[in-house]
Structures are given as structure tokens and as C-alpha cells.
Amino acid sequence: MAKPLIINVVELLRWPGTTKEVAVSLDVVDLEFDDSRIVNEPVDVALHLESMSNGISVQGTACATWSGLCRRCVAELSVRMTVDISELYQKELEDPDAYVIDNDQLNLLPMVRENILLAIPLGPLCRPDCPGLCPHCGIDLAESSCKCEISTADPRWGALEALRGVLDDPAE
Ligand SMILES: [Zn+2]
Ligand SMILES: [Zn+2]
Incomplete structure (x- = not known):
């Protein structure tokens, strides 16, 4: 004490x-x-x-x-x-x-x-506009870009987009 x-x-x-x-x-x-x-x-x-x-x-x-x-x-x-x-x-x-x-x-x-x-923030960010990782190749989008084409209109990406939504949620 x-x-x-x-x-x-x-x-x-x-x-x-x-x-x-x-x-x-x-x-x-x-x-x-x-x-x-x-x-x-x-x-x-x-x-x-x-x-x-x-x-x-x-x-x-x-x-x-x-x-x-x-x-x-x-x-x-x-x-x-x-x-x-x-x-x-x-x-x-x-x-x-x-x-x-x-x-x-x-x-x-x-x-x-x-x-x-x-x-203490529940879902911390390194900076407010951190672009995060490419959900396809995992590259750090703050440091480089990749050639992955991500479109929510393409049904093949639907699952990844959904997963990204989950990962973006602040950790409880
Ligand atoms: Zn970050
Ligand atoms: Zn990528």
C-alpha cells in the first residue's frame, strides 16, 4: 500500500x-x-x-x-x-x-x-489513420503497398472482408 x-x-x-x-x-x-x-x-x-x-x-x-x-x-x-x-x-x-x-x-x-x-484504450491504434495489414498478403500497408485487388463486390473476398471486420473490432 x-x-x-x-x-x-x-x-x-x-x-x-x-x-x-x-x-x-x-x-x-x-x-x-x-x-x-x-x-x-x-x-x-x-x-x-x-x-x-x-x-x-x-x-x-x-x-x-x-x-x-x-x-x-x-x-x-x-x-x-x-x-x-x-x-x-x-x-x-x-x-x-x-x-x-x-x-x-x-x-x-x-x-x-x-x-x-x-x-487505457481497449482497441489501441499506433496512429489514428493506421491503414493496417493487407487482409490478403499481410503486408503492412503503412510501409508499402501490394498488388492485391480487394473488392467487396467480388464474392471471393466476402469471407476475408468479414474476417477483417472481426479483427478490426476492439479487443475486449
Ligand atoms: Zn497500426
Ligand atoms: Zn496484399
Whole structure:
């Protein structure tokens, strides 16, 4: 358990309008991701806590690195991403999306972990317009072109086109 993400908020709860900054760089194992997509690089967390009438708002960013395969050309990707965080902590949960303030403490760890995991794309792309591989010869269409003639009008290609549709679906 990463202690830097357990924040005592007695002062904040006493004085609405009070703020607190949390800026830490954590070892990835401290966040207990249990997810093979997360790369072993530091997780940088920068959060601004503010005491509100309905709880404590937590705004900021978390940076982490994930890896995966482009869903079209299967290139290996390793991406450092910055996730925007905007959450609310409450003593008594009124907002169904809020996290609980337990014992005058915010445990930011599960919240940061959840935000990072949700931000990893399910069907990653090496670039938005990645042309992918030729479904016939398998050549990488980003690097070269081939002479395969692919027409959906030709029934012989029907099965391949259908298969391509399946392969293009984001991996769940
Ligand atoms: Zn690609
Ligand atoms: Zn081809």
C-alpha cells in the first residue's frame, strides 16, 4: 500500500475552501494494478484537493505507461499517457460516484488506479489513420503497398472482408 496516497484531511474538513496539493512519483508496484498492460515505469500523480460544502474535490492528473498491440497492424505500442482526474470524496456517500472519506483520511490509491485502468484504450491504434495489414498478403500497408485487388463486390473476398471486420473490432 502506497502511504503517499493516504491523505489526512482533518484540516480540510474543518475549513471549507481549504486546499492541499499532492504531488508524488510512485513505483508502479505500489499501485497494485494486477494488469499486464501496465509498464514498469513510475506513476506520477499531481492532485489538487479542495474542501467543498459537499465533500472534498480531487482534481489533477496521473501519468502512467501502458503497452499493447495496434489493433490493425499489430505493431507493439508503449504509450506514456496523462489521465485527467476529477473526483469527489464524501464522509457520507450521497453522490453514487463519490469515494468515501474514511477516518478523516482520503485513500487516493484505488481512485488513481481505477482512473488509469479506464483510460487505457481497449482497441489501441499506433496512429489514428493506421491503414493496417493487407487482409490478403499481410503486408503492412503503412510501409508499402501490394498488388492485391480487394473488392467487396467480388464474392471471393466476402469471407476475408468479414474476417477483417472481426479483427478490426476492439479487443475486449
Ligand atoms: Zn497500426
Ligand atoms: Zn496484399
